[in-house]
Amino acid sequence: MATKTQLVPRLRVMEIRPGGPQPRLEDGVTLEKAPRKPAGDSLYTADRYRLLTSYLVINQETYKLQIKSSLQDHQRLIGSIIILQSVLLILLLTGLLLINQSLARRIWKPFYQTLRKLRAYKVDDPAPLALAPSGISEFEELNTAVEQLAERSRQSYLSQKEFAENASHELRTPLAVFQGKLEMLMQTMPLSEEQAMLINDLADASHRMTRLNKGLLLLTRIQNGQFPDTADVSVRNTARHLLAQYEPQIGQKGLSVEEDWLDELWVNMSPNLLEVLLGNLLSNAIRHNLPGGKIVVKGPTAP
Amino acid sequence: MKILIIEDEKALGQSIADYLQAEAYTCELVADKHSALQRIESFDYDCILLDISLPDGNGLHVLKALRENNKTDGVIIISARDGIEDRIHGLQLGADDYLVKPFHLSELSARIAAVIRRRRFSGSSILEAAGLTIDTAARTVRVNQQPADLTRSEYDLLLYLLTNRNRVVSKHAIAEHLSGDGEGLFDNYDFIYAHMKNLKKKLIQAGWTDHIKAVYGMGYKLEAP
Numbered sequence: 001m002a003t004k005t006q007l008v009p010r011l012r013v014m015e016i017r018p019g020g021p022q023p024r025l026e027d028g029v030t031l032e033k034a035p036r037k038p039a040g041d042s043l044y045t046a047d048r049y050r051l052l053t054s055y056l057v058i059n060q061e062t063y064k065l066q067i068k069s070s071l072q073d074h075q076r077l078i079g080s081i082i083i084l085q086s087v088l089l090i091l092l093l094t095g096l097l098l099i100n101q102s103l104a105r106r107i108w109k110p111f112y113q114t115l116r117k118l119r120a121y122k123v124d125d126p127a128p129l130a131l132a133p134s135g136i137s138e139f140e141e142l143n144t145a146v147e148q149l150a151e152r153s154r155q156s157y158l159s160q161k162e163f164a165e166n167a168s169h170e171l172r173t174p175l176a177v178f179q180g181k182l183e184m185l186m187q188t189m190p191l192s193e194e195q196a197m198l199i200n201d202l203a204d205a206s207h208r209m210t211r212l213n214k215g216l217l218l219l220t221r222i223q224n225g226q227f228p229d230t231a232d233v234s235v236r237n238t239a240r241h242l243l244a245q246y247e248p249q250i251g252q253k254g255l256s257v258e259e260d261w262l263d264e265l266w267v268n269m270s271p272n273l274l275e276v277l278l279g280n281l282l283s284n285a286i287r288h289n290l291p292g293g294k295i296v297v298k299g300p301t302a303p
Numbered sequence: 304m305k306i307l308i309i310e311d312e313k314a315l316g317q318s319i320a321d322y323l324q325a326e327a328y329t330c331e332l333v334a335d336k337h338s339a340l341q342r343i344e345s346f347d348y349d350c351i352l353l354d355i356s357l358p359d360g361n362g363l364h365v366l367k368a369l370r371e372n373n374k375t376d377g378v379i380i381i382s383a384r385d386g387i388e389d390r391i392h393g394l395q396l397g398a399d400d401y402l403v404k405p406f407h408l409s410e411l412s413a414r415i416a417a418v419i420r421r422r423r424f425s426g427s428s429i430l431e432a433a434g435l436t437i438d439t440a441a442r443t444v445r446v447n448q449q450p451a452d453l454t455r456s457e458y459d460l461l462l463y464l465l466t467n468r469n470r471v472v473s474k475h476a477i478a479e480h481l482s483g484d485g486e487g488l489f490d491n492y493d494f495i496y497a498h499m500k501n502l503k504k505k506l507i508q509a510g511w512t513d514h515i516k517a518v519y520g521m522g523y524k525l526e527a528p
Contacts, residue, residue: 172383173312176405180318183408186471186521187325196519203521207475210405217385226386248456248482252494272387 031056034064048072110134114143121150123157124223161223168217175213179206218276227270235265238274239297242282254292261299304349304419308332309339309365310381311357315404319352322408323415325470336360343369343376349423350377350415353398355384363396370397377418381406407476409467416466432465433514433527435506446509456481457502464515464525473522499523 034055044051052067114131121129129150131143182202191199221227243250243257250257267274285295306323310316311334320330331348333339336357343351343365351369355362366378378398382389385403393401399418402411420428420439427440436445442458444451453461463480464472474492481498503513514526 169383172404173315176383177312177314177318179405180315180322180408183471183473183476184318184321186473186518187322191519193519196521200519200521203473203475206405245482248494248498252497 028068028070030064030066030068032064032066034062036062046071107136110136110139111142114139114146118146123150123153124161125154128154161220164216165220165224168213168220171209171213175206175210179210182206222273227273229270229272230268231271232266232268233271233274235267235274235278236261236299238271239278239282242275242278243297246282246286249286250295253286253289255286255289256294258294258296260296263299265299304328305347306330306415307339307342307346307348307351307376309334309336309352309357309362310354311335312354319408319411322470323412326412326467328415334358336362336365339365340368343372343374347374348376349419350379352411352415353378353380355380355382355389355393363393366393366396366398375422377415377422379411379414379418381411407473407479409463409470409472409476410480413463413466413480430462430465432468433525434511435461435465437462437465444506446506446511449509451505451509451511453502453505456498457505460498460502461506464523465527468525468527471518471522471524474520475522477522 041052041054044053049071050069052065052069054065054067056063056065110132117129117131129147131147134140134143182199185199186196186203240259243259282295289295304327306328308316308319308330310319310332313334316332316334320332323330331342333342334357336359339353339357339362351365353362353365362380366380369376369378379400379402380393380398381402381404382393383404390401399421400414402414427438430437430439434446436447437443438445439462444453444458444461459481460477463477474495477495478492481495499515499517503515507513516524516526518524
């Protein structure tokens with residue numbers, strides 16, 4: 001769109017012949033004779049266009065110059081500019097974000113590796129924690145510190161484990177001495193009833209200690225994975241075998257046993273452990289049952 | 304009968320010796336592998352009680368030495384280790400039995416008697432005491448000539464008491480003897496009382512004078528003058 005000042009150098013001298021056609025200047029620019037020169041320029045802005053009205057004096061003649069400029073194009077242009085700019089901005093931002101992310105991922109990769117390994121690490125794992133070396137010194141330091149920490153806690157755990165096993169083992173001999181002497185004490189004569197009661201209580205306590213110790217040893221063995229003899233065992237057969245074994249105790253308490261095996265259940269584990277497991281369940285069922293009560297042995301329901 | 308006790312824990316070894324001596328066994332007590340090897344070289348024993356963890360080496364070497372020299376002494380391993388592999392290993396090397404510490408002295412006594420029976424008398428022997436005649440091969444019990452029909456548990460109980468006669472056998476020991484491994488899971492021993500009642504009834508029916516006395520709730524004693 002040309003301004004009045006810009007238009008001025010481009011004005012050509014034209015002759016307006018009376019009766020002749022109106023000389024066409026540009027689109028939207030009209031020049032016509034005006035009666036007289038009013039005040040000054042005026043700019044009219046309508047919805048779709050802008051109208052600049054100006055008056056020129058040429059050769060002592062007053063002419064009205066009107067320049068009309070369509071705002072529609074203007075608006076469309078602004079619109080396109082906005083859209084283009086936004087798209088560019090979005091592209092830029094997206095690109096920046098992606099680059100940032102991929103850069104961050106690459107930079108932090110050793111960190112995330114370390115994090116993953118830490119999450120998966122278990123103190124009772126036989127393999128020590130091994131972290132990948134990294135070129136970045138901060139991560140190297142972190143890895144070294146973490147590895148040392150893991151190793152320390154692993155050693156502590158191992159020595160505790162060994163301790164529990166050793167303790168249980170060492171306890172056996174003094175327990176044996178205690179039980180032996182107690183049994184000898186039972187034989188002494190004369191023995192008053194009072195002494196016998198005391199000996200009885202001692203014997204019960206000694207018995208419980210022995211049982212506790214056995215339990216402790218069993219637990220440490222399970223923890224150490226010392227039951228590698230896995231095989232396919234039938235739960236039903238083991239349960240039945242145990243029920244037969246505990247028949248005297250079951251009968252003595254007047255318990256009735258109900259068996260409900262919908263399906264044969266086979267598991268792959270150490271048969272010894274299965275027997276211990278079922279034995280514990282069954283003995284609790286007997287011990288904590290009411291006299292004349294019922295034991296229900298139920299197999300799994302079909303899926 | 305001569306028993307050699309190889310046990311480094313002196314107090315325990317002494318308890319065993321004292322208990323067995325009441326059963327007319329002659330007991331010798333050594334506390335290390337070296338002395339044990341010396342003894343078995345020069346003497347024969349009816350039964351040897353062998354502790355594996357000796358201060359100067361593994362007790363199994365003694366066992367190996369015994370078998371290498373084709374000696375027929377019975378061997379019972381007494382050990383604090385109760386792993387299955389340990390048991391199997393011991394038995395494979397030629398031990399007759401494997402007893403895990405802590406054990407009841409009465410149980411040890413019963414096992415010694417069983418081992419001696421097996422080695423000396425090929426498992427069969429007739430026990431006569433307290434008015435009873437027990438045929439251990441046939442597992443029968445007679446009062447004079449009258450047989451008593453005992454269940455397996457009742458027979459085991461009677462034999463146990465008879466082997467440890469004139470001594471108090473604790474109810475814990477009886478429970479463990481009768482139910483093998485399952486015993487420890489129970490803390491009431493009423494079922495022993497029931498067995499005892501039935502046993503006495505059957506024996507008395509066969510004409511026996513009841514020599515089994517309950518001792519103040521500690522256990523039972525079979526008196527055999």
